[in-house]
Amino acid sequence: MQGFNGTPFQPATLQLTGIPGLHTGLAWVALVFCILYLISILGNLSILALVIREPSLQQPMYYFLSMLSLNDLGVSLSTLPTVLATFCFNYRHVEFNACLVQMFFIHTFSFMESGILLAMSFDRFVAICDPLSYATVLTNSRILTMGLGILTKSFITLFPFPFLVKRLPFCKGNVLHHSYCLHPDLMKVACGDVQVNNIYGLFVVIFTYGVDSVFILLSYALILRAVLAIASEEQRLKALNTCMSHICAVLAFYVPIIAVSMIHRFWKSAPSVVHVMMSNVYLFVPPVLNPIIYSVKTREIRKGILKFFHKS
Numbered sequence: 001m002q003g004f005n006g007t008p009f010q011p012a013t014l015q016l017t018g019i020p021g022l023h024t025g026l027a028w029v030a031l032v033f034c035i036l037y038l039i040s041i042l043g044n045l046s047i048l049a050l051v052i053r054e055p056s057l058q059q060p061m062y063y064f065l066s067m068l069s070l071n072d073l074g075v076s077l078s079t080l081p082t083v084l085a086t087f088c089f090n091y092r093h094v095e096f097n098a099c100l101v102q103m104f105f106i107h108t109f110s111f112m113e114s115g116i117l118l119a120m121s122f123d124r125f126v127a128i129c130d131p132l133s134y135a136t137v138l139t140n141s142r143i144l145t146m147g148l149g150i151l152t153k154s155f156i157t158l159f160p161f162p163f164l165v166k167r168l169p170f171c172k173g174n175v176l177h178h179s180y181c182l183h184p185d186l187m188k189v190a191c192g193d194v195q196v197n198n199i200y201g202l203f204v205v206i207f208t209y210g211v212d213s214v215f216i217l218l219s220y221a222l223i224l225r226a227v228l229a230i231a232s233e234e235q236r237l238k239a240l241n242t243c244m245s246h247i248c249a250v251l252a253f254y255v256p257i258i259a260v261s262m263i264h265r266f267w268k269s270a271p272s273v274v275h276v277m278m279s280n281v282y283l284f285v286p287p288v289l290n291p292i293i294y295s296v297k298t299r300e301i302r303k304g305i306l307k308f309f310h311k312s
Contacts, residue, residue: 010166011174013093014189018086018179019276030087036284037084040076043291044069050304057300060138061127064120065294067147068249071116072287074109078102079180079283086179099181100162106283107183108158111204113286114212115150117250121219124243129226157204164200168192177272178279209257216250245297252289256282 019029047069051057082102085091094102126137161183171191178185183201187194223243230236260278263270295301 009169009171010096011170013095013174014099014181015175016082016086016092016094016179017175017177017276018092019273026087026090030084033083033087033284036288037076037080040072040284040287040291043295044073044076044287046305047291047294047301050301050308054300054304054307057304060134060143061120061123062300063140063143064116064123067116067150068113068120068290071109071112072290074105075113075283076287078105078109082181083179094181099176099186100165103165103181103183103186104158104162106180107161108154110283111158111208112150112154113253114208115154116147117246117253118212118215119146119150120246121216121250124246125219125223127242128223128239154208157207160200161197164197165190168194168197177276180283182279209254213254220247245294248293248297249286249290252293253286256285 018026048066051062051066079102082094123138127134130137165183165186168190169192170189172189174189176182176185176189183197187197190197220243227236227239230239256278260275260282263274263278267274295305
C-alpha cells in the first residue's frame with residue numbers, strides 16, 4: 001500500500017492490545033503488573049547497591065551479578081511505559097517511531113541477558129575448574145572488557161532491526177497483540193517482502209541464544225566433570241552449591257524462550273492469549289526472579305541484606 005506521496009504506508013500510531021479477550025478485571029491485571037515492576041526494580045536496585053556498598057561483594061562473581069541486575073532493570077524500564085499506559089490508564093496507542101525504539105531496546109536487553117549469563121557460566125567454570133588462577137584470569141579490566149563486548153555485540157546485531165521494519169508498508173492494520181512492541185508482532189501486520197526480516201531475525205536468534213546456550217551447556221559439562229573428580233562428597237556439594245543461583249537464573253531465562261518457540265512452531269492454532277501470556281512470562285519472569293534467586297541462594301547477598309536492615 002502506498003501513501004498519498006507515493007511512499008510505503010506506515011501508520012502514525014499503532015494500537016496495543018494488552019491481553020486479547022480480557023475485558024473485565026483490568027484493575028487486577030494492572031495491580032499484578034505494578035507488583036511485578038516493583039519487585040523487579042527494587043530487587044535489582046538493591047543488588048546493585050549492595051555490590052557497590054559492601055567491600056566483601058566486590059568480586060568477579062558479583063560484578064557479573066551487577067551486570068545482570070542492571071540489564072534486568074533495562075528490560076523492565078523498556079516495557080514499563082506502554083504496559084502501565086495500557087493497563088492502568090487504558091491508553092492503547094503508541095507512536096510508530098517510538099514503537100520501533102521500544103522494540104530495539106527490548107530485544108537488545110534480552111540478547112544482552114543471554115550474553116551475561118554466558119559470562120557468568122565462564123566465571124563459575126574458572127572458579128571451580130581452575131580456582132588458583134581465578135583472580136588472575138578474571139581481573140577487573142577483563143570483566144569490564146567482557147561487559148563492553150556483550151553490549152557492543154548486542155547493539156550492533158540489533159541495530160538494523162528498526163530500519164528493516166521501517167522500510168516495510170503496513171497494510172494489515174495497526175493492531176499489535178501485546179502491550180509493548182516486539183519484532184515478530186510487527187511482522188504480522190507488515191506486508192511487502194518480509195523475508196529479509198525473518199531470515200535476519202532467525203540468524204540473530206541462532207547467533208545469540210543458540211551459540212550462548214551451547215557454550216553454557218559446555219561450561220557446565222566441564223564443571224560437572226571437575227566436580228565429580230573431587231574425592232570429598234562435602235566438597236562436591238559445596239562446589240555445586242556455588243552454581244545453583246546461576247543455574248536457576250539460566251532456567252528462568254531459557255525455559256520461557258524455549259516454550260515460546262515450541263508453541264509458535266508446533267501449536268500454531270493456539271489461542272492468541274497463550275502466545276501473549278508466554279511472551280509476558282519471557283519478559284517479566286527473569287527480572288523478577290533473578291534478585292529473589294540470588295538473595296535466597298547466595299549467602300553473601302543474604303548477609304548484606306541483613307546487615308543493611310540491622311543498620312537501619
